[in-house]
Amino acid sequence: xxxxxVVFVIYGCLAYAFRRFVIDSVHVQNLLRYGFAAAFAALGAxxxxxxx
Numbered sequence: 001x002x003x004x005x006v007v008f009v010i011y012g013c014l015a016y017a018f019r020r021f022v023i024d025s026v027h028v029q030n031l032l033r034y035g036f037a038a039a040f041a042a043l044g045a046x047x048x049x050x051x052x
Contacts, residue, residue, distance in 0.1 A: 022028050
């Protein structure tokens with residue numbers, strides 16, 4: 001149980017560090033924004049050409 005706790009604490013610390021990196025980086029935010037826009041555009045195009 002203690003080992004699981006340590007693993008989850010480490011996981012939480014890494015998630016927090018990654019979150020700070022993403023929030024502080026304008027470049028990463030732009031990549032995420034364009035990535036989500038491209039994914040939604042692709043899904044919309046797929047929906048537009050579907051037969052059902």
